[in-house]
Amino acid sequence: MGADSDVRGIVDEAHQAAVSQALDYLSEHAGYTRKQVKEPAGKRLVVEKLAGISGVKYEHRTSRAGDPHVHSHVLLANKQLCRDGKVRTLDGVSLYHEARAAGMVYQATVREILSQKLGVEFGDVVNGCAEIVGLDDPELIASYSTRAREIDQWQADNGLETRAAYERIAQKITRRTKDTDTPLEELEIEWARAEHGAQVREFVAGLEPKNEADARESSEDFLPKPSQILAEVAAERSTFTRADVAEIVAELIRPGAISPEDMTVTVEGLVDAALAAHGTWSVTPEKSRELDSTQREGSQKYTTVEVVDEVERGVDMATARVERGVTAESIQPVEGELSPAQADAMRAVVGSDYLASVVVAPAGAGKTSSLKSAHHAWNMAGKHVIGLAPTGKAADVMVGENVADESMTIARAFVGTDDLIPEHTAVKLGWNRDTVVVVDEAGMVSNPDTIRVLETATAAGARVVFVGDPEQYSAVKARSGLLATLSHELPDAVELREVFRQRDAGEREASKWLRGGEEADVSRAAEWYMQNKRLHAGSVTAMMDDALAGWRDDTAAGKQSLLVAATRDQVTALNAAAQKIRAERGEINPEHRLGLSDGLTAGVGDVILTRRNDAKLVTSNGDVVRNGQRWVVDSIGKDGSITARRCDDDLATVTLNRDYLDKHTQLGYAATGHSSQGATVDVARVVAGVGNLDKSSVYVPMTRGREGNFLYIAETQPGDTETGHGQVSQIIRRESDEYARDLLVSAGMREQGDKTPQALFGQAKQDWELTKLVNQPSQTDTDNPFFGTDMGEYMRSFAAKREARFADFHARAQANNADEVPEPESGNEYSVTPSNDAVERIDAEIERVVLLQLGAGAK
Incomplete structure (x- = not known):
């Protein structure tokens, strides 16, 4: 220095x-x-x-x-x-x-x-x-980059204009004008005199x-x-x-x-x-992009033969025939509890004779209510249902909502089994022929973890049911995409197509269009959102300010409203502003406050979010504190602890110690998109930067609200108003509904989630054939760039196995005189049409006890 x-x-x-x-x-x-x-x-x-x-x-x-x-x-x-x-x-x-x-x-x-x-x-x-x-001491780093300064830098990076509106966003944090007058020599003296200055000087002197x-x-x-x-x-x-x-x-x-x-x-x-x-291996050959000159360098995708083999092994295990123990014909739905299509879907799952089943469940499709019925049917047949999930929060819900007899995270289930063969792992876990493993949020499970579940189930003779949505978030920093491939390869995979969560029928349709990802569907969704005043676009400051204004009105009306943002810094700024709004209303105690790990503070009445599973922290009703849970602070202890009750269960209270608060908590008025997956609130207000937008990052948070979901698309301004870097210009169109609609259409067609090489190859080949048909219909099959490649030759045999599998399923279904037989080349997707009574019950959040009666045909 x-x-x-x-x-x-x-x-x-x-x-x-x-x-x-x-x-x-x-x-x-x-x-x-x-x-x-x-x-x-x-x-x-x-x-x-x-x-x-x-x-x-x-x-x-x-x-x-x-x-x-x-x-x-x-x-x-x-x-x-x-x-x-x-x-x-x-x-x-x-x-x-x-x-x-x-x-x-x-x-x-x-x-x-x-x-x-x-x-x-x-x-x-x-x-x-x-x-x-030597300079990696967290306290040293923090002393030269405090939270207030980090938020200032976030503000600068995102081009926020200096105006009064930011005071509502950043609470006490004000944007500093860059100091260009103080000589560097004077600043260096200040740095040297700082708390950790001597430590830095000593380090530099030793170089x-x-x-x-x-x-x-x-x-x-x-x-x-x-x-x-x-x-x-x-x-x-x-x-x-x-x-x-x-x-x-x-x-x-x-x-x-x-x-x-x-x-x-x-x-x-x-x-x-x-x-x-x-x-x-090249999944999308270079020559396959020659007909489409809008393709960029980044559009060519690669994989490894090990990944290809892993996916095929997963498909082979999932599609192996097993003794199911329950016949589909023996299951009859109790009238009025499930729609006919939901009952059909669960009948197919419980009656499947494949080792694995897949239930594709879009956001708000009533998967929990449907799976309760399957759980009851398995129990009646003497089966023990084990729930697995990638997060502790999702695992707890499975038992709490009567989807499984017991549940845990996948990581916890397989701890200490890395050196065991699948047969020994099955014994350690207690899995056997009477075990049914239900994996929730399966789209967020990595491929290696999915393979491990299938290997153990194969060794135990157990069945596996994967439940999730390939169109939502993928696993974080781990290869994934196997759920989508399994749903394509299993002949009796089911999809719950009707959405229950949103009260507005138009919004339910819009969410399905957005999920589809095709340009025509996304355009229809964007048009609906625009016409119903759900879309906004503008600068980062304006969008955060507007989202906060909406949140303020929501909560003033007694609604449960959630702010969603793309980055942790934006979440922190929104949390600080929301807390200030509640303090001004007198809803929280401004006196005794404790610091949280996000640099903010919390008092009695504040909502906080726990960020780490901790088995040592147990609630009054026996639940473990989980990452992603929201709590209301009831009291603050003299020892610096907090007693809080869970937002979704007033009977669940816990005392969070000082160490946990310092390291693993934040205010809970706002959350990132990943943290919001699985949440259901009255209203969701989503602030998203253009650079962070893709289909899943829009679709997931925009399906959290029952009464309404609002999207605020933020574009950073060119330049920096306070340093003179570049010329900042305001474009009126950025503030228009039409511009917001166009941005949503572009984002909704962009997919950044992981896909297996098999799925990506099929999509790329289909796209090439369509482009060829439009641009060069006279080309022969010998011009096909996919022909002769390693991936192309492999996919010939992979596709042949699928064709044989579907033909066999079709033949067996006909032999059993099934009422509905899927065609050999397509999966079986059940379209769900709920009754009005069912929608009302779900909207009112009244727990439904779903029973399926098991006839004498059960084994």
Whole structure:
């Protein structure tokens, strides 16, 4: 911090070199524009590669709050010079896709230079970033980046205008005008006098700048091998792009051996080697995109043969024939409790003779009510139902709602079984032929965990029922997508198509259109939301302010309203503002308050959110405290503890100790989209940034509310009003309903969730055939780019197995004189039409006890 000019110079050098490497990467992989070309059939939109990207860079040494923070603002021109001499708009899709990889290149370059020239060591790389060992004390970091400053930086990053409205958003936090008058020397003196200044000075004094030649070591031990790269990227995604591989490569490069100016070249070479390695398969061949010139570099997807084999193994186990123990014909629904289609669906699940069943359950489709009936039927047949879920909160609901006899998280179920064979795991878990395992929220379960459940069930002779929605969130940082593939491969997979949750019939339809993802359906959904005043668009400040205003009115009317935001910083700002509104109403005690882990405080009457499962914290009715649960603070103890009652159960109270409050709690008026999955409230108000929007991130939070769901789409403004970076302009269309509608249509057609290579191949092949039909109908089958590839040849046998499986199911169904027999080439999807009485009961949240009577035919 100024004590050693040589050290400061090296840090500056590292930053400048890293920015240069990151921009080189972006220029190569994100430099695209779009233009129209004339063809005999008319004009066609194509994507064209730019020769480079132009922009302007501003250098800074401090944060807005005056903390030490070397950084650059790089403003890319919206209009770029093309190869033909014309100026066109920079393609934002490509830029967004490659931005994270460019950031990883930046971080890797910084680590490389500081390691070589200062000898510093770095801790583990997490999400591309690593802390310097010796400067990684959380208290030290916090002292130079307090929560107030973090929110200030969040505000700056998102282009918030300085105006009175922000006071309602950030409570006591006010946006600082950047200090450009105080000399750097004076700031350095202030930093040195800070609480941890001596610790930093001592660390810097111990650094010894090195000669580059002395620092260089053999690169063999510092560069990742293709097998390691592929294992890392496949651990996070079933299918991946070149940019995904680049991110992993930059994370894996150990500092100390690469010339910094060669970082981008090194990353590129390692990426190429990984993609060319044996066992790497292209799911969407390069030639398959030639007919569609709107396709960008990031549209080509890859996988590994290990992932392909894993999915096929899962399908083979799930579709194995087993003794079901319950005949479908013996089950009759009690009139009035379930719709006929729901009863049909559950009859198919309980009566299936496959090892696994799949119930695709869109948001609000009444899966809990349906599964209660299956649970009762299994119990009557002497079966024991075990519930598994990816989260403790979801697992608890399964027992609480009478879906299972016992439940736990998947992680807890398989703890201590890593070294056991499936047969021994089954014995340890107590699974046998009389066990039925119901896996809820199965779309969020990773493929390896799904395989583990299937392997154990196979060894035990148990049955498995996967329940979830492939169109909602995937597993976090773990390859997934197997639920969707199983629903396609199992002949008797069922889908509950009717939505119950929303009281407005039009909104129920709109949610289904949004979930479908096809352009026509998404457009219909967006039109409905616009016509019914559910869509808003504008700057971040305006959208957060409007969402808060709506939340204020909702809660004043006695409604349960939930704010949803894309990032934790936005959630924190919304929580602070919502708390202020409640304090002004006198609904919370402003006197005695305790700090939470989000940097805010809570008093009696506040709503808080617990962020970690803790088996040691047990409620008055015996439940364990779970991540994602919301609580109302009833009292504050002298020892700094809090006594709270759960929002969804007044009888469940718990005392949260000081340590838990400090580490694992936040205010609970707002939540991220992932945290909101599974919640049901009266009204949901969703603030989403354009860059974060895709189908699942809109569909999930926009189906939380019974009475209404509102979307506030926030666009960051170009430039920075307080530093003069760029020219900030207001565009009226950004505030229009029509503009919001168009943004929603674009987001609803964008899918970022993980898919298995089998599913992605089928979709890509279908898209290619449609494009071929439109553009080049005269092409022959020998021109098919999918023919002859590793993935293409594999899919021939995979598809043949599916055809045989469906033909066998069709033949057996006909032999059994089934009333409804699905065609061999399609799954069996049940369309659910609920009665008015059923809708009213669900809307009123009256627990329904659903009984299915078991006849004499049960075994």
